[in-house]
Amino acid sequence: MEKPSSEQGSREHLIHPEFPPSRFPFLSVVLWFDQSNNPGTALLSWSVFFLLVVGVPIISHFVLVCSDCDFHHRRPYDAVVQLSLSIFAGISFVSLSYWSRKFGMRRFLFLDKLLDVSDKVRIEYEAEIQRSKKRLMIFVLPSLTLEATYRIWWYISGSNQIPYLINPLLSNIIACTLQLSSWLYRNAIFITVCILYQITCHLQILRLNDFARCFASEITDVGVALAEHQKIRRNLRIVSHRFRRFILLSLILVTGTQFMALLTTTRASVAVNIYEVGELALCSLSLVTGVFICLRSATKITHKAQSVTSLAAKWNVCATVDSFENLHDGETPTASNVESQISTCRNEMDPSDDEEGEGDDELDNTKIHPVYANTISYQKRQALVTYLENNKAGITVYGFLVDRSWLHTIFGIELALLLWLLNKTIVNIP
Template identity: 55%
Template sequence: MEEAKASLIKRNRFSRTASHTHDELHSFRTWLQWMCVDQSNIYTATLSWLIFIIFTFIVPSLSHFYLACSDCDNRHARPYDTLVQLSLSSVATLSFVSLSQFVRVYGLRRFLFFDKLCDESEIVRKGYTDQLNRSLKILSIFVLPCFAAESAYKIWWYTSGATAIPFLGNVIVSDTFACVLELCSWLYRTVVFFLVCVLFRLICCLQILRLQDFAQVFQVDSDVESVLREHLRIRRHLKIISHRYRVFILLALILVTVSQLASLLNTTRSSAELSIFKSGELALVSVSLLAGLMILLRSATRITHKAQGVTCLAAKWHVCATIDAFEPLEADTETPTVGVVGDPVFHEASSSDYDDVGSEEDELDNCKLIPAYAYSTISFQKRQALVTYFENNRAGITVFGFMLDRTSIHTIVTIEMSLVLWLLGKTIGIS
């Protein structure tokens, strides 16, 4: 009986909630439905997969084999169309399959951690809701300029007489229909890739807000147990995020790297002809893929940096509390030390230097000393144990155990630059 009750509670806990007018995700779900990536029921899931197959495989294949215009003049030839279509379709497939799995297994609300917001402070809840509303704007900022450039290229390619497709009986109607299909396919594949990247950024923003809120425990009289429990909860959520996104991040890094190397290999051949008309679309795709990859890596690096900043904050808190514990004894001596006499002056003088830092710092990054008047209830041994725990249990985003911090990002950039320089040495003789 108890096992059945526990199973029922678990199912209710993970059950999906229906969207309603006052739901935070109502507008976001509506936008997903318009993009045909919503899979909340069998009908929308079927439509979603149908649109995915059409715009990711069928339209690019028709465009490449029937609209490539092999007998066109030199300006209208598309020698890099194969690489363009393969690059976009591969990352779109990875993104769509990953997004489908996320929504099917966890549900949108649980996947975005909205079911956990009831345990957070009002500041975190409001900040995360604002970030959700900003996500679509960020997506538009990255997609719309690229789409405008792609639209200009496609419209020029069709209107300048590159091809004539009489399958609709009228040349103008046929070219317009083909151009719209190609643009919709390009937009769909790009948006799906950026959508998964922006959702990862959104989830990382929640953890950053939680870490900034967690930093406040060092400003009040908190006990070590509550600090430890909250940090363990944050580490557990970071592990969940790492586990869900590790395959997508790794495969996205591999696909984008292979795409860039293939682009470099094709454009540095001795027989390659480069111009804005021939290689411009390839450059646009490369910029789009790199932008999405940078969103992933920057978000992971930022949250890892913030999570590891807790160790520095805890050590500073421990030092300030320890110094404060000894100050009364030193103040009773006949000849006070310079540190005791000049303590207020030190705080005043140093505070003037903080104005030069700007507004980029938060509670995890600032260099200000922590007031230690409230920490007399916590013993030195407990504070030292907590600092030791932070030093040996660093949190962050990992990919199969590999921490995505600033050092790892520098390593990735170095490896890719080495590959690019090696390839350049083999193709055009740069050593």
């Protein structure tokens, strides 16, 4: 009895030997926040967090506020910027710390469950993790580049107005480096959690795609298909439960910070120009982007799950309508019967109309190969379709299903607030 389990353990070790970060470059970034094993790493991680998320923003705001500077170098919105970034970085860091201590990053990313999936799903999932570091750079580096450009200009052009300690050049270099490090750290940790959410959602999308392929072939056991769908639903509940607080807090706080920014910039007594509001607009753009990553990943799963239900209903219709009613008991279907069955079910698919419409899901265009009527009974097919229709999979936030209408509403609100803020910024460029 112990031999199979030892063989399975050795197989798991061969697939994911000790979860090496070098295999997945993005995870080396995530493991920097991992506090599950080494207390020294946890102490260092928290120390850096308090330095860059709490210490540097407070010192920067109160020491370098530069209230006596000219209007190009005043920072009236610095409190809103620093508070917004620090709040989201704090939520992200606490969430990562909790997940790493409770689950460990290997289990958190379902890497220990890859033995239960097909080779195609495992390969595509690992490829998605490999691409995540590039995705992180795409979202973080433009923001850092613009912030670095502004900061360097601010220190160079206002060197005779900015407060300093002992040596002005050295003081400005250290202050600029710490501020840029703080900006990078706070943006990166928030976007990192959003990408982690995207990764875990992508695995479930791959499993749904793999599950949907069974309807394009001959299904002989409804119980196997039912068990696989239940596994997927369970994983989706786990993902929803782990991220629900982070998603809800992000939605509430990003909307709150947007309103706070707009109320501040629309005051009649406050001047608005690109030098003063540019950093606030850049901060808002980064936060809205992170929230959009999470919501888009969640809605993709919900849409995919709905496509699977539609595909199952189509499969049931094809198998039912094209049943061999003219066959006697025990009679073997002939080639003409089979050809008639397949052509009848595919008559809506014109070969000249293979081009997919814009925005179509690939599951909607899956070609169905109807099963023989005596392979699987109508009652079993109908039971499976009924189960899928009444047990829809998807990402939820405290019971609310995140679908496209949810995304459109929230994104419309956030985009309106962001565009309003950008309009206040851009139209006042001197």
